[in-house]
Amino acid sequence: MPVNIFGAAFHEQKLVKKALESFYALGPQTSARILAKYCIHPRAKIGTLPPKTVTALTAELSTMTIESDARKILQDNIKRLRDMGTYRGRRHAMGLPVRGQRTRNQIETARKLNKVERRG
Amino acid sequence: MSAPNCLRCLLRPSAGIPVSSLPRSTPFALVRAAPFTTTTANPRPKKEAQADGKPKNHTRAGKKLKLGKFKKEKVGDRGRPPLPGERKAYRKRITLSNDNAIPVPWLTDLGSADLANPANMARVMALPVELQDQLRASEAFKPTQCWGMFRKPAVLVRKETVDLANRMQNAVDKRQTLRLVVTGDKVTGKSMMVLQAMAHAYLNNWVVIHIPEAQELTTACTEYAPIPNTDPVQYMQPVYVLKLLQAIKRANENVLARTYTVNPHPELSQSVPPNTPLLALANAAKEPDAAWPVFQALWSELTTQGANRPPILLSVDGLAHIMKISDYRSPAFDLIHSHDLALVRLFADALGGAVQLPSGGAVIAATARNNAPRTPSMELALAQREAEQARAEAQANGLDPNAVEVPQKDPFFRGYDDRVEAVLRSVQVLRVRGVDKLEARALMEYWAASGMLRATVDEKTVTEKWTLAGSGVLGEMERAALLTMRI
Incomplete structure (x- = not known):
């Protein structure tokens, strides 16, 4: 039976730590602290959490800047650079390397990531 | 010189076959149809070849690069994949008998006084069936030990065993608590010594509480929760305690059924009036949430002074794991010391001598050498206790006690732990060494x-x-x- 945490359904065999880290902008450091805060041991599975803890986790996550909030911050930062007309903003808009790398070859990462509406 | 091929029809025989040997009787029309076309005589309809949208007749018939041509074909059916936990259960299974082994006629079952009897030294004795069940319930057998090779589980009664059993017996006779750490090199039989101590306790109707692997308590692999109204905060481990309670219940059924409560326990959800068997009290824990209060109630009943209580044996294997900072974290993200885990603290208090057992008993801890974290304080404390014992022995024998040097703390090392030192300040140390030749021969x-x-x-x-x-x-x-099989 899947368990809902912060709007996402997780299988009950999934590790709580992994489930938390599946949210954007929530990494190992934060997940370890959340686990400690609710006294969940690092190897706990979702299925073993009491319902009270599940709702507490959802409440905790809703106070944090994760997922779309965190993406919005990132996009705003790029957009600000772009609106100011900086070199970095322009390079983002063009999908080219931002930090002075040469562009003769090997700019796949820049092509993939450098966009004004970056996904994450 | 005639050409090897027939130029008229371009019929190309394979090398070495003379043209004349071709069958003359072949009808002309059929022979003619074949050589001028590269397609087969009866070509497939084209629609079928392009059914998947890829033109197939453009593929070259020549050399093709085939990656992984030496790879083995995948076997189609691998059978049912193992269920969760199945492989672990197989790895951890304990077999106690082997029907192919020859029964040993002179093997006698252990009696209640046998392990303390010096006449049994260097003898192999079998564990009676009910004792096997008790030991199995409390997980005293380990999968690494060779139980599965013999018809019946049997143990070698060693000099150390007799010594240990006698010390336990003396402690109970004086209503004191034997506090002892079994230590020694790798595979010298430390866990087996604990097993023998447990066997002695079960055979003499003690209550035995055994923690089979101390690491399960402190490596953050079981649930934990803060106990309300404790300062400094202590943590209970409900799931583990429930498992432990069930093991205690199964292993000590007879003794617990004969022992009755004397105090009311209003803190429990299920009402337990005075004069209830302790077995019923232990049965009150059905859920992990209720496990710790029930365990606490059981422990307080077992240690009530003045009531008729059986002797108690507390034993643990892998002492180093509960003498360090655990892997659990408090809500403030600080690491929790093992002694702040309530179950470990109960054990540590008993080992340190803070608990007075009503009818006496023993607290026995065994160190492990294969899987043990570094605990400088414990190592130092055990070395000190051992040196002090050697001093006392030298003095008793009329030798110079100062010849034995007691190791001291390294003043430039910071990793010592005061709480561990406090616990191990007055324990006895039993060092298990190799057996002597007489015992080796018996075995x-x-x-x-x-x-x-x-x-x-x-x-x-x-x-x-x-x-x-x-x-x-x-x-x-x-x-x-x-x-090693040398047949």
């Missing part, structure tokens, strides 16, 4: 009688295996003689 005779050692057991074989095993280290003897 090898048992192996040979079971058909597991295919050699004549004489002075030479015993000495050979004893020496190979680093002067009689039991595990090494097993490796040298029992686990």
Whole structure:
């Protein structure tokens, strides 16, 4: 039976730590602290959490800047650079390397990531 | 000179076959149809070839790069994949008998006083069936031990065993608590010593509470929760305690059914009036949430002074794990000291001598050498206690006690732990070493009688295996003689 945490359904065999880290902008450091805060041991599975803890986790996550909030911050930062007309903003808009790398070859990462509406 | 090929029809015979040998009787039309076309005589309809949208007739018939052509074909059906936990259960299973082993006629079952009797030294004795069940319930057997090779589980009564059993008996006679740490090198039989202590306790109707692997408590792999109204905060481990309670219940059923509560326990959800058997009290825990209060109630009942209580044996294997900072974290993200986990604290208090057991008993901890974290304080404390024992012994023998040096703390090392030192300040240390040749011989005779050692057991074989095993280290003897097949 899947368990809902912060709007996402997780299988009950999934590790709580992994489930938390599946949210954007929530990494190992934060997940370890959340686990400690609710006294969940690092190897706990979702299925073993009491319902009270599940709702507490959802409440905790809703106070944090994760997922779309965190993406919005990132996009705003790029957009600000772009609106100011900086070199970095322009390079983002063009999908080219931002930090002075040469562009003769090997700019796949820049092509993939450098966009004004970056996904994450 | 005639050309090897017939130029008219371009019929190309294979090399070496003369043209004249071609069958003359072949009808002309058929022969003619074949050579001028590269397609087969009866070509497939084109629609079928392009059914998947890819033109197939453009592929070259010549050399093709085929990656992984040496890879083995995948086997289609691999059967049912193992269910969750199935492989672990197989890895951890404990087999206590082997029907192919020869029954040993002279093997006698252990009686209640046998382990303390010096006459039984260097004898192999079998564990009675009910004792096997008790030991199995409390997880005293380990999968690494060679129980599965013999018809019946049996143990070698060693000098140390008799010594330990006598110390336990003396403690109970004086209504005191024996606090003892079993230590020694790898595979010398430390866990087996604990098992024998437990056997002695079960045979004499003690209550035994055994923690089979201390690491399960402190490596953050079981649930934990803060206990309300404790300062400094202590943590309970409900799931583990429930498992432990069930093990206690199964292993000590008879004793607990004969012991009755004297105090009311209003804190429990289920009402337990005075004069209820402790077994019923232990049964009150059905859910992990209720486990810790029930365990606490059970422990307080067992240690109530003045009531008629059985002696208690608390034992743990892998002491180093509960003498360090655990892997659990408090809500403030600080690491929790093992002694702040309530169950560990209960054990540590008993080992440190803070608990007075009503009818006496023993607290026995065994160190582990294969899987043990570094605990400088524990190592130092055990070395100090051992040196102090050697001093006392030297003094008793009229020798100079100052010849034995007691190790001191390294003043430039920061990793010592005061709480661990406090616990181990006054324990006794029993060092388990290799067995002597008499015991080795008894053991090898048992192996040979079971058909597991295919050699004549004489002075030479015993000495050979004893020496190979680093002067009689039991595990090494097993490796040298029992686990290597020399048929």
